[in-house]
Amino acid sequence: xxxxxxxxxxEFKRLVARYPEGKQKSALLPVLHLxxxxxxxxxxxxxxxxxxELLQITPIEVYEVATFYSMYNLKPVGKYMFExxxxxxxxxxxxxxxxxxxxxxLGIKPGxxxxxxxxxxxxxxxxxxxxYAPMMQLGKHYREHLTKEKVDAIIDECRKTxxxxx
Numbered sequence: 001x002x003x004x005x006x007x008x009x010x011e012f013k014r015l016v017a018r019y020p021e022g023k024q025k026s027a028l029l030p031v032l033h034l035x036x037x038x039x040x041x042x043x044x045x046x047x048x049x050x051x052x053e054l055l056q057i058t059p060i061e062v063y064e065v066a067t068f069y070s071m072y073n074l075k076p077v078g079k080y081m082f083e084x085x086x087x088x089x090x091x092x093x094x095x096x097x098x099x100x101x102x103x104x105x106l107g108i109k110p111g112x113x114x115x116x117x118x119x120x121x122x123x124x125x126x127x128x129x130x131x132y133a134p135m136m137q138l139g140k141h142y143r144e145h146l147t148k149e150k151v152d153a154i155i156d157e158c159r160k161t162x163x164x165x166x
Contacts, residue, residue: 002050008038012054024055026063034073042073070071070124075123077115078120080158083134084146086123093133098146099123118162119155 019026039047043066052059066072084099103109105120113120129135132144
């Protein structure tokens with residue numbers, strides 16, 4: 001059963017308190033982030049139902065938001081998620097080639113996770129860094145002016161970091 005810890009519930013209450021009485025639905029986006037961070041990096045149907053119950057809204061209201069925004073994951077994701085921009089400026093600068101290269105290198109397609117659970121490849125809409133195309137987001141950090149060599153270095157960096165944590 002999905003349930004926030006005492007600390008997470010305190011954060012939930014803080015988020016909801018930002019909005020006027022009776023407008024708790026306004027907290028949906030940050031609460032979904034909290035839920036995703038709290039329950040394994042993705043939003044299961046059970047998790048989304050729990051959020052709906054807490055916010056006293058219908059589950060479909062949560063599903064509509066969670067399925068609309070690419071920042072919410074609706075299935076398990078890898079430890080490292082490569083979110084590659086696929087909009088115009090990045091495409092003009094070769095993001096399609098970068099997406100194909102990452103897929104070839106890791107043996108996955110966009111929307112898939114490697115068998116070891118290490119990497120997920122995701123295509124996303126504009127990340128607001130058009131001048132640094134092609135680019136991707138890796139966690140909270142942007143990786144810009146991507147080339148095959150830079151992708152190789154990023155993958156190696158992730159593997160080394162993961163190995164050092166084990």
